[in-house]
Every structure is written in structure tokens, then in C-alpha cells.
Amino acid sequence: MNILSTNGLTKYYGAGPSLVKALDGITLEIEQGSFTAIVGTSGSGKSTLLHMLGGLDTPTSGSVCVDGQELSSMDPNELAIFRRRKIGFIFQNYNLIPNLTVCDNIVLPVELDGRTVDRIYFREITDTLGLSDKLGRKPDKLSGGQQQRVAIARALAAKPAIILADEPTGNLDSHTSQEVVGLLKATGKQFHQTIVMITHNDEIAQAADRTIRIEDGRIAESRW
Amino acid sequence: MKLDRNNNGKILLRIAKNNLISRPLASIFSLLSIILATTLALTVTLYLTGTKEAEKRTLDNMQHVMYMNVTEEQVAEIAADEKTEMTVPYKPCETEFETDGVRFSFVYYDSIKEGIKTYIVSEGTVPEEYNEIVVDKAFMDALGKDAVVGASLSLSLNGRTEDFIICGYTDDHYTMLTHPVRVSRAFADQSPEMKDLPYTALVRLKDASDMPVSTFTTAVYQIALDCGVNRADVNINGKFEESLQNGGVSFYVTLVLSTVIALACGIVIYSIFYLSVTSRVQQIGQFLTIGMTQRQVKKMIRREGLLLNIVSVPVSLLISGILSRLLLPDGWDLKNYFLLGAVFCIFSVAVVQLAIGKPASIASKVSPIEASRSSFSGQGSASNRRTGCRKKASLKHSDRTPVNPRRSLTPLRLAEMTNRDSRRKWRFTAVSLSFGGILFMIAAVWMSAWDDEAYSR
Known part of the structure; x- marks a missing residue:
């Protein structure tokens, strides 16, 4: 079953001679429970595609459908609510809230939604990611790898339909990168998550079930 | 799934509290501004009403x-x-x-x-x-x-x-x-x-x-x-x-004075919050990415203002009560104090919420994508427009010979460049300083200009 699909997705900037085609007709489908890596060179449109998939940006044309919901029909507030319930984000620079503790950062999407945290599930995530003894600390007291684990935990906390990771290993050394990708894969399997990861690192991409290569805003290759 | 449900309460208050604690200097300046403005306005009002009260008490024991x-x-x-x-x-x-x-x-x-x-x-x-x-x-x-x-x-x-x-x-x-x-x-x-x-x-x-x-x-x-x-x-x-x-004169005097003080306080609070919001565009962008709605962002900013009021208003009430009692003990009236205190509580909250309305609105309109791309000063689209203009101008210049000889970078020149690039901040700072100076001079002149004893002699 497909959890995510796009149809003829385009994103253009400017007009006339200065027209920039960040995405030029992307049509793809992502299967539920899969781990997909989107690779490409710098400026190929990877991050733009991720922003479209996560409802952070609006396409020039085309559609994005996540868990049966068409994103183009939603206003900004609906998109925000949709994101916190259905999409988990992991970023290269972690994007943790510096003045909240690790625990508060993890449960933030759930609490923003006014829901009660599933304590058993929360404990399971933090134990799996080795964060149980760090819940009271602030992000600036953690290493890069630990911060990224917190970001993974936050992405998982709301039990989203899909997790979007934008260069999650970009700021980490090779050893920590391998560790983080391994955790991403393991937690994806354990909690039955669909993961879409952007990376420019082919080696990291090999951990994924499927690799999609983007060039000049188009899908150049797709292999399992 | 209902996408229109947007409930939360405690988390926004907690985030607002943490935001204030994490920026102690800005929070202290905001607190001081509110305390000073509320104390000044309330003390002046209590003094004016106290004068009338003292006069009334004297006249209540005199022949007509x-x-x-x-x-x-x-x-x-x-x-x-x-x-x-x-x-x-x-x-x-x-x-x-x-x-x-x-x-x-x-x-x-x-x-x-x-x-x-x-x-x-x-x-x-x-x-x-x-x-x-x-x-x-x-x-x-x-x-x-x-x-x-x-x-x-x-x-x-x-x-x-x-x-x-x-x-x-x-x-x-x-x-x-x-x-x-x-x-x-x-x-x-x-x-x-x-x-x-x-x-x-x-x-x-x-x-x-x-x-x-x-x-x-x-x-x-x-x-x-x-x-x-x-x-x-x-x-x-x-x-x-x-x-x-003279029934209505002191009321109008109070009204005018309070308005001037409220305006000064409002401008200071507005500029502090405006600068605060623009300096944390990235953080707001992070919240929006995670799933905070625009309404929640506004609520968060407004709750910061409310928390400042919760701390500052009792302090203002205490200081103005003590000052007015010391300045005019004969005119002190507990009922007037509580009544005016309640009025100025509401007044203070209203002024602060009004002042942070625009910054809150600006914060809510931050695009998550823009936030991730913006510079730390968070100048956003306005800066991009200016940059775009400069780029066009430089393209035109590129065909010509270089015109400006290199000027040395002195602290004064860097300060001028900063002011030129952030005119809005400069204007806010200048207006705040001016208003502060005006308030100080009014208070100083008023305190030194009127001498009851000299007048009676």
C-alpha cells in the first residue's frame, strides 16, 4: 500500500530567462513501511522535494498525497496540524528547541496537539535510542549524535504516517553517521514507520530499501 | 480526521515561560519598562486623586x-x-x-x-x-x-x-x-x-x-x-x-498623562518584542515545521506578554502604593487605591497586548522555509528585496570600471553600515530613547516646578 504519492510535481522560481526549475515533474510512490533514500548532487532539488512532501512549501503545480490526504487543498493552519500528526521531521542541524529539555523536545508535537503522551510508547522510544538517562538535559549539553537521536525520537513520538529526514548525517562524523542511519532503519522496522531520507552520500543511501536519484529536478533513476 | 482542532494550553505557556527565561536581558528590560510605566501612571493618578481626597476631607470639616x-x-x-x-x-x-x-x-x-x-x-x-x-x-x-x-x-x-x-x-x-x-x-x-x-x-x-x-x-x-x-x-x-x-479637570489631566505614558511604554515593549521576534525567526520556523499553527505562534508570543504582566503588575502596585502614601498621606484612601489599581492592571495588560500584537502577527507569518534560510538577524523578505536591488545594481556596474576606492573599516563605519541595514531597529531605538528622555524631563520638571509653600507665601 502506498503511504505517499506525488503526481507531476513542479516547483518553479522566477520567470522568463531567470526561471529556475527546482522540481520539473516528479511522480513517485512510496510504499508503507519502506525506507527510501533520495540522492542527488547539490542543487538537484532533493530538499525542495522533501519540503513539498512535508507540506512545508507549496508546489507550482502537481499534487502530493500523504496517507490519503491531498496536501494542496489545505490552508497553512491545516498543514501545520497535519504535519504534527502525520509527519515526523529530522533535519541536518537537528532543529531542537534549545530552551526545552530532551523530554520536552520529544513530546512537543504531541503536546502541541493537545494529546496525552503514550508513556509506554515514549519509554520504548527513549530506551531504543539510549536517551532514558538524558531526558532532563538541554540539547546544548548533548553531542551531535545524541541530539540527532533526540530528533529521531521527536519524529517518532507522534506516531506519524511518514518520517522525512533531510541529510540527518550531514553534521556528523562517519562513525556516528553509520550509527544514526542504523538507528533510523531499526526504529523504522520496530515501530512500522515509513522513512524517506535525503542524502548526498551514496554510502549512507545503501542502507535504504530503495534509492531514488534526482537530477535537475527530475527522477533520473529509481532502484531497489 | 478533524484538522480544525487546535487545542493545547499548558504547552504554549511553558514554551512562553522558557522563552522569557532564555532571554534574561530582554525580559528584564521588558519588565522594567512595564513596571516603570505602570508605576509612573498609577502614582501620578493616585497623587492627583489623593490631592482631591485630602482637599475633600478638609472641606468636609469646614463651613460652606x-x-x-x-x-x-x-x-x-x-x-x-x-x-x-x-x-x-x-x-x-x-x-x-x-x-x-x-x-x-x-x-x-x-x-x-x-x-x-x-x-x-x-x-x-x-x-x-x-x-x-x-x-x-x-x-x-x-x-x-x-x-x-x-x-x-x-x-x-x-x-x-x-x-x-x-x-x-x-x-x-x-x-x-x-x-x-x-x-x-x-x-x-x-x-x-x-x-x-x-x-x-x-x-x-x-x-x-x-x-x-x-x-x-x-x-x-x-x-x-x-x-x-x-x-x-x-x-x-x-x-x-x-x-x-473643577470636577472634571483632574480626570482629563490623568487621562492625558496616562495616554502619554502608555504610548511611551507601548513603543518600548513593541520594539523589544519586535527585535526579539526577528532574532528568533529560526526558532519560530522550527516550531512551525514541527506543527505549531500560526494561531499558536501568536498565542505563544502573547503569553510571553501576559507572563511579563503577571510579574510586573504586583510590583508596580506595591511601589506606587508606597510612593503615593509617602507623598500625600492625608489624601491616602484604600478604596481609591484598589479601584485605580484594578483599572491600571487592566490598562497595563491592554497596552502590552496591543504592543506585542504586531510582533506576534509577524512571528506567525514566518514561513518555515524562510526561517531555515534566513540570516540570524531574521530580516526575511525585506532584506531579500534590498539584496536583490543591490545585485541588479552591481550587475549594471560590472560593465563599468570600479568606482569607489576602498574605504577602511573603522568601528564608526561599521556602526553606520549596521544602522543603514537595519533602519527599523535604529528607528525603534531612537524613538524609545526619545520617549524615555521626554518622560524623565516631564517628571523632573513637574517635581521641581511646584512648591506649595512658596505659592502659599
Whole structure:
């Protein structure tokens, strides 16, 4: 079953001679429970595609459908609510809230939604990611790898339909990168998550079930 | 799935609290601004209302009018008039006497504590017999005698000596050159010095405080006409008459002052929050990415303002209460304090929420994508437009020969460049400083310009 699909997705900037085609007709489908890596060179449109998939940006044309919901029909507030319930984000620079503790950062999407945290599930995530003894600390007291684990935990906390990771290993050394990708894969399997990861690192991409290569805003290759 | 549900409450308050704690300097400046503005506005208002209250308390114990050169029968007639609330017969003896180098004069009126306050006997009783008198202890000090109830005192009265019994003392610490000696009704009616003198009726009218000035003066002269008192012998209490006229002036003064102070405070709070929001565009972008809605972002900013009010308002109330009590203890009224305190609480919250409305709106319109791309100063689209213009200009210039020789980077030049690039911040800072200076000068001039004692002299 497909959890995510796009149809003829385009994103253009400017007009006339200065027209920039960040995405030029992307049509793809992502299967539920899969781990997909989107690779490409710098400026190929990877991050733009991720922003479209996560409802952070609006396409020039085309559609994005996540868990049966068409994103183009939603206003900004609906998109925000949709994101916190259905999409988990992991970023290269972690994007943790510096003045909240690790625990508060993890449960933030759930609490923003006014829901009660599933304590058993929360404990399971933090134990799996080795964060149980760090819940009271602030992000600036953690290493890069630990911060990224917190970001993974936050992405998982709301039990989203899909997790979007934008260069999650970009700021980490090779050893920590391998560790983080391994955790991403393991937690994806354990909690039955669909993961879409952007990376420019082919080696990291090999951990994924499927690799999609983007060039000049188009899908150049797709292999399992 | 319902996408319109957007409930939360505690988390926004917690995030707002953490935001304030994580920016201690900005929070302290905001707190100080609110405290200073609220304290200033409330203290000035309490002072103005206190002045009116003190005046009212004094006037509540004074006559509204004096009818001079009246007989005992006229006094009784005035007292019987339905328009009068209280009538006190009063007979002053204008002649001054001297004993052992101390000057004194006789006066007759009853001892009254309320309504028309005359004098209060602190020790002893009021004079009833012909030769009983009440004097102030300062009089006895001046004569070099002990103030003992029942003591006898011989006074020289222009060619004769009269022996008196001091039945009571007042403790008013008189420092006047001529001491008042309060005599009995019998002495006022029978003594050679006072028997031929006319009475003066000290009168309070019923419900006079609620009357318009014209109604009050009409009533006063009507009583005079009814009781056969000459118009020239009617002496209206000017202070009381003035109090009936000036009802609205202090209200407008308070309103204008409070508005100016609110404006100054609002500008300072606006600029602090504007700068705060623009400096955390990335953080707001992170919240929006995670799933905070625009409404929640606005609520978060507004809750920061509310938390500042929760801390600052009680402090302002305490400081302004202490200051106003110290400045004008005679005008202090607890009911006024609580009433005005409540009004200014609401006023302070309203001003702060109004001031942070625009920054909150700006924060909510931050795009998550823009936030991830923006510089730390968070200048957003406006900066991009300017950058775009500069890029176009530089493209045109690229065909020409280089024009500007390299200028050295001094601290002054860097400061000029910063101000040029962030004009809005510069304007806010300048306006805030100007308003602060204006407020300070107003307060300083007001405090030093008015001297009650000098005016009375």
C-alpha cells in the first residue's frame, strides 16, 4: 500500500530567462513501511522535494498525497496540524528547541496537539535510542549524535504516517553517521514507520530499501 | 480526521515561560519598562486623586459659608432653615490683648469635631461658666506656666484684669503671634469686651457637594435674604466653591498623562518584542515545521506578554502604593487605591497586548522555509528585496570600471553600515530613547516646578 504519492510535481522560481526549475515533474510512490533514500548532487532539488512532501512549501503545480490526504487543498493552519500528526521531521542541524529539555523536545508535537503522551510508547522510544538517562538535559549539553537521536525520537513520538529526514548525517562524523542511519532503519522496522531520507552520500543511501536519484529536478533513476 | 482542532494550553505557556527565561536581558528590560510605566501612571493618578481626597476631607470639616454681623435670633433663624445642615455661632474678638509679653485674643465657638471642626479639647472640659476658658498648651509655655487643668490665670484686658479658670487645654502647637483664648457663651454675651460684638454664623448646606455651583450660590443668598442678612455680609468658602467647579479637570489631566505614558511604554515593549521576534525567526520556523499553527505562534508570543504582566503588575502596585502614601498621606484612601489599581492592571495588560500584537502577527507569518534560510538577524523578505536591488545594481556596474576606492573599516563605519541595514531597529531605538528622555524631563520638571509653600507665601 502506498503511504505517499506525488503526481507531476513542479516547483518553479522566477520567470522568463531567470526561471529556475527546482522540481520539473516528479511522480513517485512510496510504499508503507519502506525506507527510501533520495540522492542527488547539490542543487538537484532533493530538499525542495522533501519540503513539498512535508507540506512545508507549496508546489507550482502537481499534487502530493500523504496517507490519503491531498496536501494542496489545505490552508497553512491545516498543514501545520497535519504535519504534527502525520509527519515526523529530522533535519541536518537537528532543529531542537534549545530552551526545552530532551523530554520536552520529544513530546512537543504531541503536546502541541493537545494529546496525552503514550508513556509506554515514549519509554520504548527513549530506551531504543539510549536517551532514558538524558531526558532532563538541554540539547546544548548533548553531542551531535545524541541530539540527532533526540530528533529521531521527536519524529517518532507522534506516531506519524511518514518520517522525512533531510541529510540527518550531514553534521556528523562517519562513525556516528553509520550509527544514526542504523538507528533510523531499526526504529523504522520496530515501530512500522515509513522513512524517506535525503542524502548526498551514496554510502549512507545503501542502507535504504530503495534509492531514488534526482537530477535537475527530475527522477533520473529509481532502484531497489 | 478533524484538522480544525487546535487545542493545547499548558504547552504554549511553558514554551512562553522558557522563552522569557532564555532571554534574561530582554525580559528584564521588558519588565522594567512595564513596571516603570505602570508605576509612573498609577502614582501620578493616585497623587492627583489623593490631592482631591485630602482637599475633600478638609472641606468636609469646614463651613460652606459665613453669615457675618448677625444677631442670636438670626443665627437661630438660619439654623432653622431647611436648606442648612449645620449652623455654628461664632464670635471673634478682633481686639488683641497682652499679658507678660504674650499676645492673645478672645473667641467664642463650641468645641465640634465633625461637620464644622472648631477645636478639640485634649485635656479637661469645654468652658461653660463665665470665667472658664480653654487655651492651647503653647500659650502656657509662652507665659512660662505649667498647663494644669483647673489652674487660675489672670489676664490684662486693656485697663482691667480678669481672673479665669483654665478648664481645658488644646494641643495644637500654635506658633501664631496671637494666641486664641476660647471663652464660654456667657462671657461672649456678657463681658464688656465681647457683649456688643455681632455673631457670625458658620453654616454648612445640605447636599452642597452634589450641587452645581449656580445652585449652591443661589441657595446661599436665598438663606441670607430669608434671614435678613446683608449680601455684603455673606462670605462663601472659595475653596469649596472651586471644588464644585473643577470636577472634571483632574480626570482629563490623568487621562492625558496616562495616554502619554502608555504610548511611551507601548513603543518600548513593541520594539523589544519586535527585535526579539526577528532574532528568533529560526526558532519560530522550527516550531512551525514541527506543527505549531500560526494561531499558536501568536498565542505563544502573547503569553510571553501576559507572563511579563503577571510579574510586573504586583510590583508596580506595591511601589506606587508606597510612593503615593509617602507623598500625600492625608489624601491616602484604600478604596481609591484598589479601584485605580484594578483599572491600571487592566490598562497595563491592554497596552502590552496591543504592543506585542504586531510582533506576534509577524512571528506567525514566518514561513518555515524562510526561517531555515534566513540570516540570524531574521530580516526575511525585506532584506531579500534590498539584496536583490543591490545585485541588479552591481550587475549594471560590472560593465563599468570600479568606482569607489576602498574605504577602511573603522568601528564608526561599521556602526553606520549596521544602522543603514537595519533602519527599523535604529528607528525603534531612537524613538524609545526619545520617549524615555521626554518622560524623565516631564517628571523632573513637574517635581521641581511646584512648591506649595512658596505659592502659599
